[in-house]
Amino acid sequence: MDLQLTEEQKLLVEQVRRFVAEEIVPLEAHLDPDASELEPADRERLVEKVRGMGLFGLDIPEEYGGPGVDLVTRTLLAIEMGQHRAGLYAPCYGVFGQMGLAQLYEADEEQKERYLFPVLRGEKRGCFALSEPSGGSDPARAIQTRAIQDGNHWVINGAKMWISGADRADFALVFARTDPNKGRNGVTCFLVDTDTPGFHVRRVVHTLRSTHYATELQFEDMRVPATAILGTVNGGFAIANVRLTEQRVPYAAGCLSVAVKAQAMAVDYVQIRETFGDKLATRQTIQNMIVDNEIDLRTARWITLEAAAKADRNESFRTEAAMAKLLASEAAGRVVDRVMQIHGGYGVTKDLPLERWYRELRIRRIGEGPSEVQRLIMARDLIGGSFH
Amino acid sequence: MMAVRMSKPWHALSQEAAAALPAQLGVYEIADANGKTVAIRYAGGRTLFGLRQKVSEEAEARGPGFQFRVEVNQQYQSRWRELLMAYQADHNGLPAENKQDNMPLGVISPG
Numbered sequence: 001m002d003l004q005l006t007e008e009q010k011l012l013v014e015q016v017r018r019f020v021a022e023e024i025v026p027l028e029a030h031l032d033p034d035a036s037e038l039e040p041a042d043r044e045r046l047v048e049k050v051r052g053m054g055l056f057g058l059d060i061p062e063e064y065g066g067p068g069v070d071l072v073t074r075t076l077l078a079i080e081m082g083q084h085r086a087g088l089y090a091p092c093y094g095v096f097g098q099m100g101l102a103q104l105y106e107a108d109e110e111q112k113e114r115y116l117f118p119v120l121r122g123e124k125r126g127c128f129a130l131s132e133p134s135g136g137s138d139p140a141r142a143i144q145t146r147a148i149q150d151g152n153h154w155v156i157n158g159a160k161m162w163i164s165g166a167d168r169a170d171f172a173l174v175f176a177r178t179d180p181n182k183g184r185n186g187v188t189c190f191l192v193d194t195d196t197p198g199f200h201v202r203r204v205v206h207t208l209r210s211t212h213y214a215t216e217l218q219f220e221d222m223r224v225p226a227t228a229i230l231g232t233v234n235g236g237f238a239i240a241n242v243r244l245t246e247q248r249v250p251y252a253a254g255c256l257s258v259a260v261k262a263q264a265m266a267v268d269y270v271q272i273r274e275t276f277g278d279k280l281a282t283r284q285t286i287q288n289m290i291v292d293n294e295i296d297l298r299t300a301r302w303i304t305l306e307a308a309a310k311a312d313r314n315e316s317f318r319t320e321a322a323m324a325k326l327l328a329s330e331a332a333g334r335v336v337d338r339v340m341q342i343h344g345g346y347g348v349t350k351d352l353p354l355e356r357w358y359r360e361l362r363i364r365r366i367g368e369g370p371s372e373v374q375r376l377i378m379a380r381d382l383i384g385g386s387f388h
Numbered sequence: 389m390m391a392v393r394m395s396k397p398w399h400a401l402s403q404e405a406a407a408a409l410p411a412q413l414g415v416y417e418i419a420d421a422n423g424k425t426v427a428i429r430y431a432g433g434r435t436l437f438g439l440r441q442k443v444s445e446e447a448e449a450r451g452p453g454f455q456f457r458v459e460v461n462q463q464y465q466s467r468w469r470e471l472l473m474a475y476q477a478d479h480n481g482l483p484a485e486n487k488q489d490n491m492p493l494g495v496i497s498p499g
Contacts, residue, residue, distance in 0.1 A: 032432040032433060032434060032465065033432070033433035033434065034432065034433060034464070034465045035465070036465075037492070040490075040492075165494075166494075167473060167494025167495055167496050168492065168493075168494035168495075194495075200496075200497045200499070201494070201495065201496040201497060202392075202496065202497070202498060202499060203392050203470065203496065203498060204392075204466050204467075204469065204470035204473075204496070206390060206463045206466050206467060206470075207463070207466075209466075210462070210463040210464065210465040210466045210467075211465045211466065213465075213466040213469070215496070350433035350434075
């Protein structure tokens, strides 16, 4: 793999880096330390600026009006976009466009008109309702939500857990069991409007992450037409899996973004802060922390970029994506932890963004498939066989 | 599991009552003399003295005749939004003073 950035990539990275420093970081000085939304006027102004830069909707495929940026470049930009306090879960507060629901590209024409195109225009929001109280790591087997056919309709009953954005979504991708005897081949995906009778957001699930929170859903005799099926009956797991693999690369990049920023903070701080008559930078224990951070960051960065490069070449990248997700989420946690240690008492205060990153990064080792599942995926690819 | 709606006791709003509060982060509600909730707010990470400061400011601005209740909560952002959405579900609208915030808010049906 050629590790040299192209001239275009260098320019884009520099452009986004400057945008974060000049437009995002100054606004954060006035926001709550846990905020994940800008004032509407600021958001509107910055979205227009991003559109002017030609970088709005980076994840939208070119045939749907996106800028046609490859995944390696998007990964490089994602590492830049998250380098601010809210950056892990709200990179640049979403002004570069929200992450789309990739499954909607598999929709039929009528569904695209109703859901995909409004999402791309920023008029509708969707949420992804897969995980359940019975488990999220093995969704194909854990799904207990049932959909039973009734003429040209399906009646759905059940519950979902850890669903981000459901309270503000216009529609949901709801995964339900349509054949109890077929395991992962008995799950179907439904596109459901959130104002459908029987669709309930029961509560906010409070976690270490105070914003961009999860919710718990309940479906009570929720009746949807057969035209709401995305893909085919019993073909839902393959649709879910598209997201679960592809999502791991930007997810890894997001983890890296705040860790890169934390490392920069540490490098600056150790050259200023004095203890016992000399700079922290002269202490070997501190030097070791800085070096260990750099090893963690570079290792995770190269694996993440390798996964992106293989995806761009249309090669199988499942092993690399799993490795990137595992490495980046765990490495970033270690990096931020060391940087907090270097900053001492200030590191754990809300004066600095470190405590927010520390809390939120802990979730990243679990979200989008925990480290243990990533190891299972890699083991299956390396050894063969399936999960038991 | 935390109850969706706040269940803490109400107290008369005064500087004395505010001074007795912990300087911690959290959420609080203000009600008028009839017990009607007029605002749901939070004491966030930029406050110098958390709930104590915010409730003191409320007492200063409003004078006598109001009530308050607080809930210490590090997850004050998600808890604040949850309380607003629960109120909205129960009353078909937000507390009078929150209507002016014009903040984007979701919909829940806590049952």
